[in-house]
Amino acid sequence: MIGHEPAATPIGSAETHPATGEAVVAGNAAALSRRGGPVHADLVIAGVVIGFCAAMWGGTATFDDVPAALTQGMGPAAFPRLVLGVMAVLALWLAWTARGRPDPQREPVHRAVYLTGIAILAFMGVLTMFGIYAAILFACIGIGWLWGERRWRLLAATGVGLTVATHLIFVTAFRIPLPRGLIGSWLT
Amino acid sequence: MDAFAGGMAILLDPYMLWVILAGTVLGVVVGALPGLSGSTTAALLLPITITMTPVASIAFLGAIYCAANFGGSITAILINTPGDPSASATAYDGYPMAARGEAARALGMSTVASAFGGIFSIIVMIIAAPLLARAAYSFGPPEYFALAVFGLSMLGAVGSEAGIRNLIAGAFGVLLATVGLDLTTGVERFTFGVPELSEGLNLVPVLTGLFAISELLVQAGQLHILPERLALKDAMALPSREDFRKCAKAIGLSSVLGTFIGILPALGATTAALISYNETRRWSKYKHEFGKGAIEGIAGPEAANNAAVGGSMVPTLALGIPGSATTAIILAGLIVQGVRPGPHLFNEQPTLLYAVFSSMLAANLIYLVLGLFTARVFARITLIPDAILWPGVLVFAVIGAYGQNQSMVDVWVMLSFGVIGFLLRRFGFSPAPLVMGLVLGTMVEETLKQSLLIFDQNWLMFFTRPIVVALFAVTALSIAAPWILRGLKSTMRKPASLNPVEE
Numbered sequence: 001m002i003g004h005e006p007a008a009t010p011i012g013s014a015e016t017h018p019a020t021g022e023a024v025v026a027g028n029a030a031a032l033s034r035r036g037g038p039v040h041a042d043l044v045i046a047g048v049v050i051g052f053c054a055a056m057w058g059g060t061a062t063f064d065d066v067p068a069a070l071t072q073g074m075g076p077a078a079f080p081r082l083v084l085g086v087m088a089v090l091a092l093w094l095a096w097t098a099r100g101r102p103d104p105q106r107e108p109v110h111r112a113v114y115l116t117g118i119a120i121l122a123f124m125g126v127l128t129m130f131g132i133y134a135a136i137l138f139a140c141i142g143i144g145w146l147w148g149e150r151r152w153r154l155l156a157a158t159g160v161g162l163t164v165a166t167h168l169i170f171v172t173a174f175r176i177p178l179p180r181g182l183i184g185s186w187l188t
Numbered sequence: 189m190d191a192f193a194g195g196m197a198i199l200l201d202p203y204m205l206w207v208i209l210a211g212t213v214l215g216v217v218v219g220a221l222p223g224l225s226g227s228t229t230a231a232l233l234l235p236i237t238i239t240m241t242p243v244a245s246i247a248f249l250g251a252i253y254c255a256a257n258f259g260g261s262i263t264a265i266l267i268n269t270p271g272d273p274s275a276s277a278t279a280y281d282g283y284p285m286a287a288r289g290e291a292a293r294a295l296g297m298s299t300v301a302s303a304f305g306g307i308f309s310i311i312v313m314i315i316a317a318p319l320l321a322r323a324a325y326s327f328g329p330p331e332y333f334a335l336a337v338f339g340l341s342m343l344g345a346v347g348s349e350a351g352i353r354n355l356i357a358g359a360f361g362v363l364l365a366t367v368g369l370d371l372t373t374g375v376e377r378f379t380f381g382v383p384e385l386s387e388g389l390n391l392v393p394v395l396t397g398l399f400a401i402s403e404l405l406v407q408a409g410q411l412h413i414l415p416e417r418l419a420l421k422d423a424m425a426l427p428s429r430e431d432f433r434k435c436a437k438a439i440g441l442s443s444v445l446g447t448f449i450g451i452l453p454a455l456g457a458t459t460a461a462l463i464s465y466n467e468t469r470r471w472s473k474y475k476h477e478f479g480k481g482a483i484e485g486i487a488g489p490e491a492a493n494n495a496a497v498g499g500s501m502v503p504t505l506a507l508g509i510p511g512s513a514t515t516a517i518i519l520a521g522l523i524v525q526g527v528r529p530g531p532h533l534f535n536e537q538p539t540l541l542y543a544v545f546s547s548m549l550a551a552n553l554i555y556l557v558l559g560l561f562t563a564r565v566f567a568r569i570t571l572i573p574d575a576i577l578w579p580g581v582l583v584f585a586v587i588g589a590y591g592q593n594q595s596m597v598d599v600w601v602m603l604s605f606g607v608i609g610f611l612l613r614r615f616g617f618s619p620a621p622l623v624m625g626l627v628l629g630t631m632v633e634e635t636l637k638q639s640l641l642i643f644d645q646n647w648l649m650f651f652t653r654p655i656v657v658a659l660f661a662v663t664a665l666s667i668a669a670p671w672i673l674r675g676l677k678s679t680m681r682k683p684a685s686l687n688p689v690e691e
Binding site: 041045049056059060063064066073074075076077079080083084086087090091093094097106109110112113115116117120123124127128132135136139140143144145146147148149154155158162166170174175176177178179 | 636
């Protein structure tokens with residue numbers, strides 16, 4: 001229930017989080033700083049940025065041609081290319097100065113992030129097919145369960161409450177139309 | 189004078205008072221919730237504010253901004269996790285104070301210092317914004333171009349690799365602003381055949397994705413971390429005379445510092461709070477207490493972060509250059525409503541501006557009262573489980589993205605930028621500079637093109653304008669300053685020194 005204070009979890013406890021299966025860590029743990037991989041992360045980032053700039057520069061070559069008489073100075077591709085040039089220079093600067101900086105190893109992306117991403121895609125599927133109200137129930141119950149909440153009544157109450165609140169706030173008060181979904185549109 | 193009276197008169201309107209109260213309460217609540225900052229909430233609620241009048245919209249968002257900076261101190265003190273990034277420095281001494289049973293004293297000082305800093309900066313805003321707008325009235329496209337570039341260059345002023353990353357993100361934001369039709373030639377740029385992109389990227393889904401959805405993904409990766417919560421057993425304690433005496437200098441100094449830092453584009457409340465913490469410690473007679481529960485360590489940063497709010501509104505309203513990420517969102521909201529802040533606004537709609545001033549002043553007074561009498565209620569907000577809170581955030585984000593144009597393309601744009609924001613944060617980039625670049629990008633391009641037309645395509649003519657030259661010089665200095673300072677420090681440091689360099 002909201003307001004229910006979870007039991008304190010002592011450091012070193014064997015409790016695991018229901019969603020992630022990991023040991024629950026009391027306190028506010030920060031990612032440890034360890035030595036990074038064989039290539040400095042900033043060099044990789046710089047390479048990606050420069051590659052992106054090259055790709056976008058190629059994209060500017062696909063812009064429609066404009067007669068010189070209508071261009072009045074800078075053509076449509078000029079400013080984007082200027083910005084891409086600045087980005088590339090900044091990326092080179094990042095790479096050049098990388099040597100003097102530590103390269104902390106990043107923790108791998110947690111499994112829960114991928115699962116949440118999949119859940120969001122599923123949410124979009126429900127939204128597209130059945131509309132916003134069904135999607136709200138899916139989000140509150142489905143994603144809430146995924147994130148470790150096992151109090152079903154609380155999840156259901158939150159879903160119903162949020163559905164009602166959404167209708168009252170957005171549809172009734174602010175008159176903002178909400179997605180009805182393919183089935184909702186077909187039925188009406 | 190009429191405009192001033194007209195602006196103050198909104199406080200007599202029950203609807204406006206309700207809007208300001210709602211914004212203030214919401215601001216304290218979201219500020220207290222780790223992960224949901226003032227900027228994220230402003231982005232989430234932007235679609236709702238579009239249905240309001242410009243005055244109500246900016247009053248609502250301004251109240252959220254003012255109150256969220258204060259609300260972040262609640263969790264900073266009680267669970268050592270700032271609810272808003274601007275409260276990061278408050279945790280250094282706030283949590284140790286709470287750990288030894290002085291949470292009420294810490295929150296009381298936080299409330300009073302926040303309100304003082306906030307009110308001080310609003311008074312400065314009332315005086316400085318019109319003056320700055322008057323000075324900028326004679327600015328032409330070259331001056332605005334130089335000003336926008338200066339604003340973007342401040343992204344790099346934090347120094348080291350964070351500065352370079354901020355500049356790259358800012359440049360990426362400027363590039364995103366070119367998506368859509370080129371206004372001069374009508375050529376489609378970077379639309380990839382998607383018709384909805386021909387009018388450019390819709391700011392609302394981009395902002396919502398970058399702040400709310402990216403944070404949702406970050407929170408998903410932290411589910412296994414449970415913060416240790418300290419209870420707020422006592423009622424809020426007003427600071428004692430002794431505490432006031434001890435903190436008066438810190439509050440005064442930090443209010444001035446925070447206001448000044450807020451006025452500088454792109455820096456914002458978090459930078460103000462961190463710099464203020466260092467300066468408060470430097471000038472304190474009780475340096476040894478810092479980091480172990482020094483009351484000045486709370487007073488200084490809290491005064492500064494709230495002072496930065498009013499300060500950051502000065503360039504936003506007077507010049508149309510955002511002073512921080514949240515004011516960039518507020519600026520985006522005004523642009524969507526067809527109101528472009530700048531010098532002309534002070535002539536054309538002075539009542540709107542004074543209404544903004546009075547609403548922010550009211551918000552500061554409201555959260556002073558709320559903080560002193562209802563902090564225990566707000567403290568319990570932190571007990572809402574993430575599994576209940578964040579699905580709701582997702583729902584509001586989707587509705588907000590969809591609501592403006594009733595387009596699912598906007599929802600997918602939001603989700604895409606949510607992933608982009610998550611990746612940016614993972615690799616050390618901040619979404620805030622990207623937002624700055626996106627909001628300023630159109631201005632940069634338009635003023636550059638107009639300037640080149642005026643100069644007959646001769647770039648060198650920029651250097652015939654004194655204000656432009658001065659702004660370019662400050663721009664170069666702001667980019668180079670962190671490295672120059674580091675070079676000077678290493679030159680002056682004695683070889684046998686064992687003292688660590690203070691950040």
